[in-house]
Amino acid sequence: MPFLLTDPEQLHFVCCVLMSIVKAILSVLNGRNRSNAMRVEKAQLDKEKKTFQTYLDTSDRTYSCAHCRANLANHDQLISKSFQGSQGKAYLFNSVVNVGCGPSEERVLLTGQHTVADIYCDCCKTTLGWKYEYAYELSQKYKEGKFIIELAHMVKDNGWEKEDAGRKRRSLS
Numbered sequence: 001m002p003f004l005l006t007d008p009e010q011l012h013f014v015c016c017v018l019m020s021i022v023k024a025i026l027s028v029l030n031g032r033n034r035s036n037a038m039r040v041e042k043a044q045l046d047k048e049k050k051t052f053q054t055y056l057d058t059s060d061r062t063y064s065c066a067h068c069r070a071n072l073a074n075h076d077q078l079i080s081k082s083f084q085g086s087q088g089k090a091y092l093f094n095s096v097v098n099v100g101c102g103p104s105e106e107r108v109l110l111t112g113q114h115t116v117a118d119i120y121c122d123c124c125k126t127t128l129g130w131k132y133e134y135a136y137e138l139s140q141k142y143k144e145g146k147f148i149i150e151l152a153h154m155v156k157d158n159g160w161e162k163e164d165a166g167r168k169r170r171s172l173s
Contacts, residue, residue, distance in 0.1 A: 053123060054097035061159040063091075063149070068124035070098045071157070072149060084110060085129055085150035093147045098122045104133050112137045119147060128153045 053070055056062045061075035073096045083090040102118040109116075115134035120127045129148040135141050 056097065056158075058158050062157045063154045064157045065098070065121045065124060065126065065128070066153050066155045067126045068121060069155070069157070070121055070123040072096050072098060072121075072128070072154060073147075079146065083148055085148060085152075087150050087152040090129055090148045090150045091154070092143070093149060096147045096149065099128065099147070101131055111140055114140065114143070119149075121153075126153060 056071040056074055062071055063073045063075070063078075064071050073093045077094045077096070078091055079094055080092040081089070083092050096119070098121060099119045100122050102120065104115050104117045107114055107116050113136045114132055116130040117133055118127050118130050129150050131147050132143040132145065135143050
């Protein structure tokens with residue numbers, strides 16, 4: 001037999017209890033939805049996060065990311081072209097822009113043991129090479145704080161036409 005409330009005070013009391021339970025359930029569900037929505041929104045922001053790029057002077061010869069064309073370095077920051085990366089030739093630069101660093105780790109490279117951190121393009125997140133954090137051998141100390149970028153991930157931009165044209169004329173004569 002169903003339970004019937006006939007007394008208005010009892011009915012009011014039961015309604016208040018039920019309303020409290022419903023409000024509690026809704027606030028828990030709303031909190032879950034809000035935290036899920038916040039997590040989704042944060043993930044979207046992280047994914048679509050816009051970074052502020054550093055743009056190098058367009059009159060200078062520059063190197064850029066081969067994948068997204070973000071500027072990486074000025075030619076005058078180039079130290080050496082005679083380095084070897086995991087994917088072929090690589091250049092050593094004194095300083096770079098639009099690059100992030102991963103965690104440091106110990107690696108045994110062709111020139112001995114070093115502490116290095118992988119570097120990646122801040123814009124497209126492609127791994128470009130590494131940064132020398134520490135060199136154990138005295139003869140390799142000049143590399144500390146310098147950057148290796150592999151040619152496979154880099155293109156020439158701005159002002160190279162004059163130099164390339166001069167090189168072609170010299171090779172033809």
